Amino acid sequence: MYQMQEWSLFLDNWFMSVTMIFGSFIAGASSEGGGAIAYPVMTLVFNISPDVARNFSLAIQSIGMTAATLWILAKRISIEKTYLLLSGFGGLAGIIIGTIWIAPLVPPDYAKMMFVSFWLSFGIALFVINHIRKRDTRMTLPDLSNYQQLELILVGIIGGILSAIFGNGIDICTFSFVTLKYGLSEKIATPTSVVLMTSNAIVGTLLHIFLLGDMQTEAFNYWLVCIPFVMLGAPFGAYLITKINRITIAVMLYIIIIAQFVAAFFIIRPSGYLIAISLLTFLSGIAVFFFLTSSYNKRSFN
Structure with missing residues (x-):
């Protein structure tokens, strides 16, 4: 920034710096990456194009989530290696497929509402098993069959x-x-998911820069003014999860998920057809997540 004399970018884009102070903290402290804050705030509050928001989200997480991952590894915070390796392998294939062939086909408003509707259903499912069913938790996954390993890759x-x-x-x-199928504790699943998102963010950013060549100047400028904040905020969030209990982590997730949905609904003001699509997405999520919770029982611990 000094060499290029680009300090004026902070005057024009300070709102993104402020956004990512909070976003990076959430990224390190929860299974919702910084993009889960950046994407809805950029598209819903600041009316920034979804493709710019997506590219920025990937790019900024390649910095912030990497910083959080380095903190997790340096402090030897517990992660679940089977979960990490199998899901990471699938995630690599998924982000390549999605970036090249699927993302260009999704209309902006539909992307926004489907995003918040699906995760609202997850928040409800997590609340039910934590506060109504009072689930037991475990610190590692059980020995997985070949089918269960394939499941994790597909997810x-x-x-x-x-x-x-x-x-x-x-x-x-x-x-x-x-967490829903195997009862893995949020204290283990959260830092593992941070490391997973780091790998996805790096690969996704490289694809947009070097393969597709569509990293917008706007997204790049937002990226520059947020780097100093996410390098500190994400590791601080990762540090926090070692100091709080798993229920507190879950409550943080509930608040984020509900805030995203309410903001999306009132800002987009979806039409009847889009409401129907959002409702279908929500009900599909409920079906999927409660199927997972019903498949989880104490026999999973054996």
Whole structure:
């Protein structure tokens, strides 16, 4: 910034710096990456094009989530390696497929409403098993059969495709799967999902810069003014999760998910057809997540 004399970018884009002070903290402290804050705020509040928001989200997480990952590894914060490796393999395939062939086909308003509707259903499912069913949790996954390993890879592929469309997704997608189906503790699943999103963000950013060549100047400028903040905010969030209990982590997720949905609904003001699509997405999510919770029981611990 000094060499190019680009300090004026902060005057024009300071609102993104402020956004990512909070976004980067959430990225390190929860399974919702910084893109889960950046994407809805940029598209809903600042009316920034979804493709710019997506590219920025990937690029900024390649910095912030990497910083958080380095902190997690340096401090030897516990992660689930089976979950990480299998979902990471699937996520790599998913973000390549999604970036090249799927993301260009998704209309902006539909992308926004489907995003918030699907994760609202996850928030409800997580609340039910934490506060109504009072689930037990475990610190590692059980020994997985070949079929269960393939399941985890497929969930990673879906998460990678979501990351390609929204700028984040593999973290919360795989997090929801392992916490709901296998009862993996949020304290283990959260830092693992941070590392997963780091790999997706780096690959996605490189694809947009070097393969597709569509990293917009606007997205790049936002990226520059946010780097100093996310390099500190994301590791601080990763530090915080070692100091709070898993229920507090879950409550943070509920608040983020509800805020995203309410903001999207009142800013987009969806029409009847879009409301129907959002409702269908929400109900599909409810069906998927409650199927996972019903498949989770104490026999999973054996």
